[in-house]
Amino acid sequence: MKELRLMKGNEAFAEAAIRAGADGYFGYPITPQSEVMEYLMAEKPEERTGMIVLQAESEIAAINMVYGGAACGKRVLTSSSSPGVSLKQEGISYIAGAELPCVILNVARGGPGLGTIQPAQSDYFQSTKGGGHGDYKMLVLAPSSVQEMADFAGLGFELAFKYRNPVLILSDGAIGQMMEKVELDEQRPRFTDEEIKNNTPWATTGKTKDRERNIITSLDLDSYKQELHNLDLQAKYREMEKNETRYEAISCDDAEYLIVAYGTSARLSQKAVDLLRAEGIKVGLLRPITLFPFPTAVIAKLADQVKGILTVEMSAGQMIEDVRLAVGCRVKVEHFGRMGGIIPSPTEIVDAMHKKIIGG
Amino acid sequence: MAEITKEELRQPENLIYKKTDLLTDKPLSYCPGCGHGTAHRIVMEVLDEMGIQDQTIGIAPVGCSVLAYEFMNIDMQQAAHGRAPAVATAVKRLHPEKFVFTYQGDGDLAAIGTAETIHACNRGENIVIIFINNGIYGMTGGQMAPTTLPGMKSSTSPYGRDVATMGNPLKITELIAQLPGTIYVTRQAVHTPANVRKTKKAVRKAFENQKLNKGLSFVEIVSNCNSGWKMTPRQSNEWMVENMFPFYPLGDIKVND
Numbered sequence: 001m002k003e004l005r006l007m008k009g010n011e012a013f014a015e016a017a018i019r020a021g022a023d024g025y026f027g028y029p030i031t032p033q034s035e036v037m038e039y040l041m042a043e044k045p046e047e048r049t050g051m052i053v054l055q056a057e058s059e060i061a062a063i064n065m066v067y068g069g070a071a072c073g074k075r076v077l078t079s080s081s082s083p084g085v086s087l088k089q090e091g092i093s094y095i096a097g098a099e100l101p102c103v104i105l106n107v108a109r110g111g112p113g114l115g116t117i118q119p120a121q122s123d124y125f126q127s128t129k130g131g132g133h134g135d136y137k138m139l140v141l142a143p144s145s146v147q148e149m150a151d152f153a154g155l156g157f158e159l160a161f162k163y164r165n166p167v168l169i170l171s172d173g174a175i176g177q178m179m180e181k182v183e184l185d186e187q188r189p190r191f192t193d194e195e196i197k198n199n200t201p202w203a204t205t206g207k208t209k210d211r212e213r214n215i216i217t218s219l220d221l222d223s224y225k226q227e228l229h230n231l232d233l234q235a236k237y238r239e240m241e242k243n244e245t246r247y248e249a250i251s252c253d254d255a256e257y258l259i260v261a262y263g264t265s266a267r268l269s270q271k272a273v274d275l276l277r278a279e280g281i282k283v284g285l286l287r288p289i290t291l292f293p294f295p296t297a298v299i300a301k302l303a304d305q306v307k308g309i310l311t312v313e314m315s316a317g318q319m320i321e322d323v324r325l326a327v328g329c330r331v332k333v334e335h336f337g338r339m340g341g342i343i344p345s346p347t348e349i350v351d352a353m354h355k356k357i358i359g360g
Numbered sequence: 361m362a363e364i365t366k367e368e369l370r371q372p373e374n375l376i377y378k379k380t381d382l383l384t385d386k387p388l389s390y391c392p393g394c395g396h397g398t399a400h401r402i403v404m405e406v407l408d409e410m411g412i413q414d415q416t417i418g419i420a421p422v423g424c425s426v427l428a429y430e431f432m433n434i435d436m437q438q439a440a441h442g443r444a445p446a447v448a449t450a451v452k453r454l455h456p457e458k459f460v461f462t463y464q465g466d467g468d469l470a471a472i473g474t475a476e477t478i479h480a481c482n483r484g485e486n487i488v489i490i491f492i493n494n495g496i497y498g499m500t501g502g503q504m505a506p507t508t509l510p511g512m513k514s515s516t517s518p519y520g521r522d523v524a525t526m527g528n529p530l531k532i533t534e535l536i537a538q539l540p541g542t543i544y545v546t547r548q549a550v551h552t553p554a555n556v557r558k559t560k561k562a563v564r565k566a567f568e569n570q571k572l573n574k575g576l577s578f579v580e581i582v583s584n585c586n587s588g589w590k591m592t593p594r595q596s597n598e599w600m601v602e603n604m605f606p607f608y609p610l611g612d613i614k615v616n617d
Contacts, residue, residue, distance in 0.1 A: 024454050052453045057479035061446035064439065064476070068419070068447035071437045074454050094440045204435035204451070206414045206458055215429045217420075217438035 003184045009149040009176040010035035012184075013079070013105060013169070016153035018045045021188040023074035024052040026065035028084060031117040032173035033107035036079040049190055059084040063091030063104075070100035071216040073196040073203030075157050079105035081173070082123050083114060085131075092166055093132030096233075097218025101160035103153065104138075105169045107176035110341035118341020119173030119264060124318035127170045128292045135230055137237045138168040139244060140291040142262040146180035148289075154185060159244060161199070163236055170291060172314065174264040174343060237293075246289035247298060251277070255284030257357055258302055260323050261312040262288045264343060269312045272349035281358065291319070299326040308332045308357035312349055315339060332357060380408040382433045389427055391498075393593025395583030396424060398550040399492055400431055402560045403463065406567055407434065416459040417451050419444040421473075423465040424498040442473020445480030448487045459570055461488040467497045470506040470532040477532065484541025484575040488566040491533065491578065494585040495604060502588035506530040509607055514588070529607065533580045537614040543575040545614040549582045549605075551597045562612075574616075582608050 007015065014036045017025065022045075027037040037055060045051035056062035062078045069076035080088060085106045095102060106127065110120035127140050139159050141152045149171060156167040196203055207213040220226045248266075251273055252258070261269040266287040276283040286302060288295050303309070308331055311320040317335035324333050336352035338344045368374065382404035390396045407416050413434055420428040422441035429436035439447040444462035452460040469477050469491050480487070496514055497503040504514040504521060507529050511520040521529075537545040544566060548559040559581060566577035582604050586596035 024450060026450060054449070054453060056446065057475055060443065061449075061476050061479065064443035064446040065450035067439070067443075068437060068450035069454050071447075072417070072451055072454055076450070076454075090440055091443070098438075204417045204437055205455070206416060207433065207435045208414045213429075213433055214435045215438070216436070217429065219426060219438055 002186065005182055005184060006179055007146060007182050008035055008179050009143070009146045009171065010107060011039045012146045012150040012182045013153055014039040014043070015184060016150035017077055017103070018043065018049060018051055019185050019187050020154040020157050021049070021075055021190045022051050022077055022157070023190055024054070024065075024069045024076040026054050026056050026062040026069070026076065026078050028056050028059045028062050028080065030081045030084045032109060032119070032176050033079050033081045033105065035176070036105065049187065051190070059087035060091065063088040063095070066102045066104070067091055067095050067098070067100060070095065070102045071098070071204050073191065073200035073205065075191065077103040077105070079107065081107045081109050082111050082120070085123065085126070089126070089132035092138065093134050093136060094218050095166045096132075096136035096138065097134060098216050099164040099233075100166070100216070101157070101164050102166050103156035103160055103169065104166060105171060108170065108172040110339065116341040117173065119343060120314045120339065120341055121172055121263060121265060122315035122318065122339065123170065124291065124313070124315060127168055128294070128322075136233060137240070137292050138166045139163065139240055140168045140170050142170050142289060142291050143175055144263050144266045144287065146175070146178060146182045149175060150182050150184060154188070163240060165236065170263070172264050173341075241293040244290060245293045245295050245297070247295035248287040248289060249298065250285040250287065252284035252286060252302060254282050255302070255305065256282040256307055257353065258284050258286060258306045258309045259312055259349070259353070260286045260288070260299065260309060260319070262291060262319065265312045265314055268344055268346050269349055271346035272353065275346055275350050276353060283353065288319070294322045294326075296322070296326040299323055300328070303327040303330045306331060308334070310353050310357050311335050312344065313337045314343065380405050382408045382413055384431055384433050386430050388431060390424065391587045393584070393586045393596065395494070395550045395581065396492060398556060399490065399559075399581050399583065400428065402550065402556065402563055403461070403490060404432055406560060406563045407459070409564070410567060412459050412567070415457070416461070417455070419448045419451070419460070419462040421462070421464040421468040423468050425463055425465060425492065426499065428463050442468050442471070443476055444468065445473065445476040445485070445487075445489065449480050449483070449485050452485055452487050456486070459567060461490060463490045464492070465498070466491070466493045466495065466505045466507040470530050474532070478536060478539070481536040481576050481578065482539045482541045484543070486570055486573055486575055488570055489576065489578045490563070491580040492583050493580055493608065494583045494588070495529070496585045496588040498585045498588045502585075506532070509603055531608070533578065533613060536578060541576055542578055542614060543616040544569055544577040546578070546612045547580040547582060547608060547610050549600075549610055551584065551600065580608075582610065
């Protein structure tokens with residue numbers, strides 16, 4: 001039975017993680033995501049499902065605990081906000097290199113540096129272009145509602161194990177803090193030892209006589225083997241591009257102009273689309289749900305149909321680079337955004353569409 | 361006295377020593393004369409004698425022993441530099457019935473991983489930490505470590521460690537012994553047969569503690585780095601006895617039975 005609740009985005013994510021059959025959460029407090037660990041500590045999932053919750057000494061320790069748990073074939077996760085996610089980059093690179101499944105939530109806030117505790121989308125580059133060292137990709141999901149905060153916990157684990165890859169949920173302070181109605185899935189059981197043995201035969205669970213020892217590492221000092229490993233990783237990322245690109249197209253069928261926006265910006269842009277349509281201007285909204293893989297093909301197709309594209313981001317313009325790559329100079333692509341933790345209003349977006357695209 | 365042929369010598373009844381099956385046949389990557397090989401053997405012999413190969417997960421560090429998983433025939437994870445105690449924490453919390461240990465050097469455990477070391481010890485994680493202290497960064501070519509002695513030369517302290525500008529060596533073992541989470545803290549060495557026996561006893565005690573869910577056991581092994589110290593293996597062991605042991609005295613530091 002699905003259950004309907006009124007929850008904060010952060011709480012919905014935490015509850016959904018328990019219900020997704022998570023084995024362990026490792027975190028460190030930082031605004032605006034602290035409710036994730038607070039909710040888990042209060043909820044005592046150890047009594048409900050056996051799930052472990054541990055407050056680590058740092059973001060660095062937390063992500064390395066995720067490494068250790070994931071290497072055992074367990075469903076493990078962590079959450080943080082921008083400055084904390086910067087600290088996790090080393091661990092994420094190791095996790096990607098060792099090909100371990102896990103879920104990482106970034107309830108992003110404004111930067112650079114300590115920045116602000118207000119919402120922002122200025123971690124797009126960090127999320128989609130690496131962040132840590134080496135050639136790697138995370139699968140990045142961008143929720144735009146409390147419902148998606150809940151849904152992506154389970155989806156995140158599913159994709160993480162399908163590809164043996166870290167999955168990042170790139171949210172922001174607005175989605176994490178807002179309260180909305182959310183439909184929660186039924187409790188999924190945690191993996192049994194038997195399931196771990198069968199589904200993740202690479203996991204370190206103790207070397208039994210019937211198999212060789214399992215080693216989890218990202219190291220290979222033989223350059224030729226390391227290149228082969230990198231080629232395998234790249235092949236996996238191409239496979240993700242083929243199978244996992246997700247987006248939502250709103251009012252795009254007859255659109256003459258297009259807005260591309262994700263997360264909080266997509267919610268506000270949807271209102272801007274309504275306002276512009278009330279003026280008689282046919283505008284559509286393309287909302288990327290996965291930021292990697294990016295919905296390049298659908299944007300490229302829409303570029304043949306529309307006269308101009310506005311990207312709306314709470315940043316100086318980061319995703320716009322991927323939109324421009326998809327469009328390839330065929331139509332004008334301009335950016336509108338606010339920074340420093342300011343959320344743009346729908347009327348500001350309408351004005352930007354007039355000034356930068358329609359009248360520009 | 362009758363002459364014994366090679367063939368006769370190889371008969372099982374004449375064997376007095378056998379390498380444990382928990383060490384692989386891969387040649388060790390350590391420099392000849394280094395203590396790591398002996399330390400590896402001790403840990404693997406203890407696991408073998410306790411019959412817990414199938415229940416043990418080891419965590420390798422970054423440094424000379426980064427490739428420990430090549431030589432230890434058990435399930436292992438290779439951790440980021442200094443993070444092994446955090447990695448081990450999660451493995452043990454998620455698998456309380458398994459045996460979990462880290463194997464770390466001084467740079468890994470007492471410099472870049474100080475926070476992870478102290479907090480895993482402070483939480484009293486039910487794990488074993490094996491700490492090899494040779495007072496130098498061996499893998500990267502002999503740079504100054506947190507445990508490098510005052511006045512000791514290294515590639516980044518070519519005129520000797522000047523404590524006024526480089527700080528004093530960190531006695532991390534004494535430091536973590538102060539924490540209520542640690543139940544057994546000891547400092548040993550592997551340069552003589554007698555010390556090897558003592559170290560093995562200490563390692564056995566550490567894993568027995570874990571079996572009894574007692575808390576964190578910490579075994580420091582003061583070792584040599586003849587390559588990094590620019591000495592012959594023999595000179596390095598003598599130098600270790602004369603210089604390292606007075607600063608890092610051997611013996612139990614904390615025993616909570």
